[in-house]
Amino acid sequence: MRYLTDRNRVQGLGSAHQGVHHWWMQRLSSLALLPLTVAFIFPFGQALGQGHAAVVALYQHWGHAFVAALFITVGFWHLAQGLQVVIEDYVPAKAPRTVLLVLNTLGNWLFAAAGIFAVAKIAFSA
Amino acid sequence: MADVNRGKRPLSPHLQIYRPQITSILSILHRVTGVGLTLGMVLVVWWFVAAALSPGYFALVDGLLTSWFGVLVLATSVWALWYHALNGVRHLFWDAGWGFDLAVVTKSGIAVLGGSCALTLITLLLV
Numbered sequence: 001m002r003y004l005t006d007r008n009r010v011q012g013l014g015s016a017h018q019g020v021h022h023w024w025m026q027r028l029s030s031l032a033l034l035p036l037t038v039a040f041i042f043p044f045g046q047a048l049g050q051g052h053a054a055v056v057a058l059y060q061h062w063g064h065a066f067v068a069a070l071f072i073t074v075g076f077w078h079l080a081q082g083l084q085v086v087i088e089d090y091v092p093a094k095a096p097r098t099v100l101l102v103l104n105t106l107g108n109w110l111f112a113a114a115g116i117f118a119v120a121k122i123a124f125s126a
Numbered sequence: 127m128a129d130v131n132r133g134k135r136p137l138s139p140h141l142q143i144y145r146p147q148i149t150s151i152l153s154i155l156h157r158v159t160g161v162g163l164t165l166g167m168v169l170v171v172w173w174f175v176a177a178a179l180s181p182g183y184f185a186l187v188d189g190l191l192t193s194w195f196g197v198l199v200l201a202t203s204v205w206a207l208w209y210h211a212l213n214g215v216r217h218l219f220w221d222a223g224w225g226f227d228l229a230v231v232t233k234s235g236i237a238v239l240g241g242s243c244a245l246t247l248i249t250l251l252l253v
Contacts, residue, residue: 027218027221030214030217030218031218033211033214034211034214034215037207037211041204041207041249041253042249042252042253044170045204045249045252045253046252046253048173048188048191048192048200048253049188049191049192051185051188052177052181052184052185052188053181055177055184055188056177059174059177068174072167072170072171072174075167076167079160079163079164079167082160082161083161083164086157086160086161111167111168111171112171114171114175115170115171115174115175117178118171118174118175118177118178119174119178121178122174122177122178
């Protein structure tokens, strides 16, 4: 039992010590993903199965490359935020929860970086 | 001392007690599609990495993604993406304090379901 009033707990910004920051960033990334999804999915879907040369030619266009890199960046950011909430909801034990949260954050950075690097390599290969 | 009952609060009844309703089903679906889209995002990155590495490796990955199983996974991901996006907009309206009437919640839920199916069809027709 900790001798803390509810008022005092709120002033410490809650159990995660960052108040509404995570919640707010999640809304922000979701808003950004709405136009990005529309801009990304159609060129990507059309490029699927068109062969290597056509795909490279498409993403050598700076606009398509920029949208793809931005979609991957914000997409994995939003994914990390969402998966973090799911882990926090369903994994109560401290050790596995911490391990999963670390893997989640690092894994999403890994895939985002790989995606951005790949798009950039194609875009600058002209 | 606000901590007297912390950790000993009454628990809410378990999920299986409740009758499935459109509100709860769509809420669960939002989380399921969100988690499921991890696979779609990883596949997209795999495809780009393959395209950046070599034409031979790209042919392998692109072939996998356009095989019948790959198309099944991607088409499901497209529906999950549109559902999660549209229901996300529904959530943003709720966050702004709009659309909380039970009748509106039901209607917006049906609209999101129908809209996600329509957008999926349009996407699959256009690509």
